[in-house]
Amino acid sequence: MSDDPRPSSPGVRTGASTGASTGASTGARTAAVIPAAGRGVRLGPGAPKALRTLNGTPMLIHAARAMAASRAVSLVVVVAPPDGTAETKSLLDAHALPERTDFLVVPGGESRQESVKLGLDALPPGIDIVLVHDAARPLVPVDTVDAVIDAVRDGAPAVVPALPLADTVKQIEPADAPGAPEPVVATPERSRLRAVQTPQGFDRDTLVRAHETVTENVTDDASMVEQLGLRVVVVPGHEEAFKVTRPLDLVLAEAVLARRRLNDGF
Ligand SMILES: Nc1ccn([C@@H]2O[C@H](COP(=O)(O)OP(=O)(O)OP(=O)(O)O)[C@@H](O)[C@H]2O)c(=O)n1
């Protein structure tokens, strides 16, 4: 059963892909870009990952709510699967979302990086802090979102939430032949490693410059800022901000939602 039984919310405002959000901005300074255009190949066959459901509600809606839960976030730009833009707008219209937040849907690209760039291009003037948050991390708590925003407001050009690793990590070389064991070449000191999550937070101009400058494909936005030689800092991440990547992650995500419902007493 859906955890969102409410009918279509008349208050949800989805704009066209031109960047013309309806009313984005009365004092708005922080926007969240949600790349949601991936297929979710590692999750197995089915709808695009962001549209797959957790307890009956699409992952994207959980992620959009997580961003809009922060009072600092006044605009959310959803970067949808290119063939799913209309469906994504309908979904946002059909689910209850905070009135004070504007929503805009734009079509995504071939890679996460390209999708984020398309989301950035759609931001209206007047936004000076940008969060980039994976639709695939639907359960990030609002305290983590706010900690990232606060660190950017305090002057860091780029901020990532991250957790220490539970496993020892090995660096390997490719195997000599298909199926042969991979040789280990190093064991990085674990205490200095962090597993990085989203939302990653940025001074807007810095992130725009990073996306204009870095052409090689990277797996997160902060590493593009690192390549500019700018300071990237870490704030504590949260275990519930894990990325839904493989089928077992769906089970874990629904268990987290069940625990939240128990804790909330309904
Ligand atoms: N062309 C792409 C690829 C990915 N993403 C988004 O980037 C986030 C993180 O990517 P990941 O978890 O790797 O998602 P997928 O690319 O969908 O997963 P897979 O690699 O298993 O296909 C997701 O919210 C995904 O929708 C995107 O917006 N555009």
Ligand SMILES: C[C@](O)(CO)[C@H](O)COP(=O)(O)O
């Ligand atoms: C951005 C990210 O979620 C930080 O951990 C991650 O790098 C995305 O990686 P993926 O290759 O899209 O799974």
